[in-house]
Amino acid sequence: MSRQEAVAQFVQANKLAQKYYKSAQSRGDYPYLPVLEDLLRENQTAGRMEIGLVDIPAELIIGTNDGGRREAFAGNFMPLLEMNSEFGDKWINLCEAHLSDEGIRDPIRCCEYLGYFYVVEGNKRVSVFKSYNAPTIPGTVQRIIPVCSDDSSIRLYYEFMHFYQRCSLYQIRFTIPGSYEKLQDCMGFERDHVWTTDEKRAFLALLNRFEPLFHRMGGDSLSVGVCDALLICLQVFSFRELKEQGADELKKTLEAMWGDIKSASSPSPISVSTDPEAKEKGLIDKIFGIVRPDHLNVAMIYAYDPAFSLWSRSHLQGERELARELGEKVSIKSYMALDHDYLRAMNEAAEDGAELLIATTPQMIADCRKLAALHPALRILNCSLSSPYTGIRTYYSRTYEAKFITGAIAGAMAPEDRIGYIANYPIVGVPAEINAFALGAQMTNPRVRIDLVWSSESDDPVQELRDRGISVISNRDATDPEHAYWALEWGTYRLNDEGGLLPLALPCWDWGRFYVQVVQSIFSGVWDALGKSQSTQAINYWWGMSSGLIDVQFSPSLPEGIRRLVEHLCRDLRGGWFDPFLCTIRDQRGELRNDGSRGFSAEELMRMDWLCANVDGHIPALHELRPEAVETARILAIHPEDL
Secondary structure (H helix, E strand, C coil): CHHHHHHHHHHHHHHHHHHHHHHHHHHCCCCECCEHHHHHHHCCEEEEEEEEEEEEEHHHEEEECCHHHCCCEECCCCECCCCCCHHHHHHHHHHHHHHCCCCCCCCEEEEEECCEEEEEECHHHHHHHHHCCCCEEEEEEEEEEECCCCCHHHHHHHHHHHHHCCCCCCCCCCCCCCHHHHHHHHCCCCCCCCCCHHHHHHHHHHHHHHHHHHHHCCHHHCCCCHHHHHHHHHCCCCHHHHHHCCHHHHHHHHHHHHHHHHHHHCCCCEEEECCCCCCCHHHHHHHHCCCCCCCEEEEEEECCCCCCCHHHHHHHHHHHHHHHHHHHHEEEEEEECCCCCHHHHHHHHHHCCCCEEEECCHHHHHHHHHHHHHCCCCEEEECCCCCCCCCCEEEEECHHHHHHHHHHHHHHHCCCCEEEEEECCCECCHHHHHHHHHHHHHHHCCCCEEEEEECCCCCCHHHHHHHCCCCEEECECECCCCCCCCCCCECEEEECCCCCEEEEEEEEECHHHHHHHHHHHHHHCHHHHHHHHCCCCEEEEEECHHHCCEEEEECCCCCHHHHHHHHHHHHHHHCCCCCCCCCEEEECCCCEEEECCCCCCHHHHHCCCCCECCEECCCCCHHHCCHHHHHHHHHCECCHHHC
């Protein structure tokens, strides 16, 4: 009976081979197995490494080592040759062995190159196993190591090789750099933790349940893979939470996270709103079928007590302005997550009927993502920048515009051609602020140098600059317009001979302007229309001086000529007629970053990771920061894939 079954299996496999062959030819594609020797002729290698006996995922065995059997198999490893041949007879004999009690015992031999396997010995065994959809095939593996380069696929493969030393599973494969380290974090492991057998078994059990759901949702059409999708879910739900979910619950979780997964697959995962949207209400209703509310329940989530935190106080001022401007159209309730249990406060707000939730610090973003998955109808804002998560929207200001203005003032007021600049965290947007300040200072003083220090790195950055003999310093920005010159060592100031401070200028936020405009966009239908028109992108609000979200206050003691200049610059920035970066710019290494013919995109500004030539200092790595600064630097990292 097994012989008849084996013959029938060959006939079926041969039909699949012929179908694949004809389809490939009609598309103009290569119809046979890829040959590793052909690949290696075109690419240099750095050496070989014996991996040993491995349960190889069958889907990763894609070719043969040499061209000897090139035309015996179609590209899907099914047999092309006729059954009445020596090849066909051997294939059927192997199939009989597979169906017997003993099975096929001998492992195949493979070379692995860039995560894919090419058979050295055992092509027919692979063909038989694949015809039965075997998930894994045992084989002894020799890894061929590519030469290290800046190519993204090579860098990703080197990350995999490092990860493989800790978790010897070929089933875990990512397409996004930095994912292997993130997986260690999401599993609750140290970066150098070696996975136990039980840990590997538990992860594969979840992956095997997750994978068919991913494919049913249409994952095959995305550029990210199943492990990428699972990692996105693990960044919101813990491994234990996902592991304990039943089939229906896991399906709902995947559906809730599908927007983020599609966004990760997009070449442009973030849509940046740089100015308030203004559209015709009737047109919005007609195109998108938007139902516009006439009342909104707003929840404000605070991480720090406004009585002691200037940051929270500034958002509280914004909350009060929202209530003052919109009156009975909004009901606002504040929630204090002073114990940092943000999700508890957010869930309480959702249960209280919140329709818009505003989380006022970047540290809340992980819990905002979980809340979005649990309450998909809830509109959520998080005060942070450049986040590719479709379930929430982030908001921040283009602070670099105000920094350019204060830089121009500092350059004109610095007697020793040196200015101190105190930056806070090495995060998205901050290098653009530093560079804008440096360009503004250079505009009014071509000889000026910027001494850069970091409050997240130095215990006393002001004293450090004083010790260098610097008298003009740019320090922290004010968090609201009412918090101006009465606060010492805020904004840009000059030290007098007695050590006192002479205020010069102060960038300051007005969160109320933003809150009023964004709530009005909900009433007008613009919020929902924007979400429907850009459903695969995360929406980040990054408004500048034109919106009133960020502005500059000047000291009355500024010389008239300087004041007239900066008032002119402010007017042009508010009108959108001036771009601080539309000029010739070289970085610290002398590399030309801009020839003056164009400005930078929002993404280029947010992810800027270099400093202008007139800046003395560097962008610190995580290990250089004070411990309390590391969390924020991780959340808003310029290059999260490098963490």
